[in-house]
Amino acid sequence: MARKFLYAVAIIIFLVIAGAIALTIWSKEATELAFVPRGEFVAQPALDSNAYADPAMWHSRPGMGAQDPARFAPAAAEGLPTPPRAAVEGQAPAASPSPVLTPVPAGSRRGFAVFFVHPTSFIQPAIGADAPWNGPVDDPESSTRARLFLRGMASPFAGADEIWAPKYRQAVFGAFLTDRPEAAKALDLAYRDVAQAFDFFIATVDPDEPIVLAGHSQGALHTLRLLREKIIGTPLEARVAMVYPIGWPVSVAHDLPALKLPACATPEQSRCIVTWSTFAEPADASQVFERFTSTPGFDGQPRGDGPILCVNPLTGTANGTAPADANLGTLKPTADFSDGELVTGMVGARCDPETGLLLIPEPVDLGPGVLPGNNYHVYDIPLFWANLKADVERRLAAWAPAR
Structure with missing residues (x-):
C-alpha cells in the first residue's frame, strides 16, 4: 500500500512539473494542444438514482475511520501557540492572546456537517482523438490523487461531526484552458454528479445540524453552483453556516x-x-x-478587470493583512509527500486591493507544485492549514447565536 501511495505521489509530482514547464515555455496554442481534448464531447447518462448510497462512491464519509483522508491529522496539530493580538495589522498590542485567532475551546464547538468537493485530479495529456472530457469515477490514479488532495485540503474541517467528499466525473484539466462548448458540457456533467451527491448528503445528515460547503479549484466552482441552484431561496439556506469556495476566483462586482x-x-x-x-x-x-475576465459573471455580465474576492485566512476579514507570526501553522509536506507537519509563523499574507489576490511576501519551499507566475494554487489551503481549522470552528461557534 505504501509503495502504491509513493508511486502515485511520483506521478503527481511529474505531472505538476511537466504542466508548469509547458505553461512556462509553450505558447498558449501549444499548451491547449497538449491538454485540451480534440474530440467531441460524448454525453453520458446520469448515474443511477441511488448511486451515492454506495459507500464506494465517496472518498470521505462517516464510518471510514483512519482510512478517511479528510481526517488526516498532521504532527503538532494540537496545542499550537496563538500569535499576539498585535500580529494583525491595525490592532494595538495587547498582553493577552487575540480572541480572533485563538482556536475555539472544545466545549464551545458546535456540531456540523461538511460537504467538500475535491479539485481536479484527472490530469493527463490529451492523447488521441478520443481523449475524454470527463474522468471516470473509478479511475485508480485520479482517485489516489484526489485522496491525497483531501488529506491536505479537507483535513482542516476535521472538527466536523461528518465530512462527505464525493467521487464525481470531473472535467479534465484541459477543460479550463479553452472556451470550446465541450468544456462547458464537461463541467455540466461533473456538476450533475456533485449535485446528486449533495442531495444524498442532505437526505442523510442530521437535519438539525448546520452545513458547511467547501471545495478547492474545480470543486469550489461546483460548490458555488450548488449555492446558487440548490440552496439560495430554499429552506436549506437557513442551514448553511459557511461557504469556503477556496482557489476559485469570485468577482466582487459580477459574482x-x-x-x-x-x-x-x-x-x-x-x-x-x-x-x-x-x-x-x-x-x-x-x-x-486572461480567461476569467473575459467570461460572464454569475450576473451574466462580463467580469472585466475588477478585483476578485479575498478573505485573508490569517485575519478572517476581507482584504486583511497580517505578518508571519499570525500564521498558526502551515502544513509542510515531507519530501515524499507521504506525511506532513505544521510549522508556525512560516509566512504572512496580504490581500492586494487592486487584483484581490492573496499575496505572500516571497516564495516559500513547500514542494514542486508552484505554478508559473509564483502561483501557489496547489498550496492555497496548506499554507494556512491551522488558521482555516480555527476559522471554521470559530464561525460555527457563532452560528447558533447569530441564527
Whole structure:
C-alpha cells in the first residue's frame, strides 16, 4: 500500500512539473494542444438514482475511520501557540492572546456537517482523438490523487461531526484552458454528479445540524453552483453556516452579489463566504485572469478587470493583512509527500486591493507544485492549514447565536 501511495505521489509530482514547464515555455496554442481534448464531447447518462448510497462512491464519509483522508491529522496539530493580538495589522498590542485567532475551546464547538468537493485530479495529456472530457469515477490514479488532495485540503474541517467528499466525473484539466462548448458540457456533467451527491448528503445528515460547503479549484466552482441552484431561496439556506469556495476566483462586482451571501467582514461572522487565491510576490496572474475576465459573471455580465474576492485566512476579514507570526501553522509536506507537519509563523499574507489576490511576501519551499507566475494554487489551503481549522470552528461557534 505504501509503495502504491509513493508511486502515485511520483506521478503527481511529474505531472505538476511537466504542466508548469509547458505553461512556462509553450505558447498558449501549444499548451491547449497538449491538454485540451480534440474530440467531441460524448454525453453520458446520469448515474443511477441511488448511486451515492454506495459507500464506494465517496472518498470521505462517516464510518471510514483512519482510512478517511479528510481526517488526516498532521504532527503538532494540537496545542499550537496563538500569535499576539498585535500580529494583525491595525490592532494595538495587547498582553493577552487575540480572541480572533485563538482556536475555539472544545466545549464551545458546535456540531456540523461538511460537504467538500475535491479539485481536479484527472490530469493527463490529451492523447488521441478520443481523449475524454470527463474522468471516470473509478479511475485508480485520479482517485489516489484526489485522496491525497483531501488529506491536505479537507483535513482542516476535521472538527466536523461528518465530512462527505464525493467521487464525481470531473472535467479534465484541459477543460479550463479553452472556451470550446465541450468544456462547458464537461463541467455540466461533473456538476450533475456533485449535485446528486449533495442531495444524498442532505437526505442523510442530521437535519438539525448546520452545513458547511467547501471545495478547492474545480470543486469550489461546483460548490458555488450548488449555492446558487440548490440552496439560495430554499429552506436549506437557513442551514448553511459557511461557504469556503477556496482557489476559485469570485468577482466582487459580477459574482458575489448573485451568491446572496456576503464576504466575511469579521472573524466571528457566520453565513458568509471565505475564499482566496494565493500568489507569492512578485506575482504574475495574467494566465489566470486572461480567461476569467473575459467570461460572464454569475450576473451574466462580463467580469472585466475588477478585483476578485479575498478573505485573508490569517485575519478572517476581507482584504486583511497580517505578518508571519499570525500564521498558526502551515502544513509542510515531507519530501515524499507521504506525511506532513505544521510549522508556525512560516509566512504572512496580504490581500492586494487592486487584483484581490492573496499575496505572500516571497516564495516559500513547500514542494514542486508552484505554478508559473509564483502561483501557489496547489498550496492555497496548506499554507494556512491551522488558521482555516480555527476559522471554521470559530464561525460555527457563532452560528447558533447569530441564527
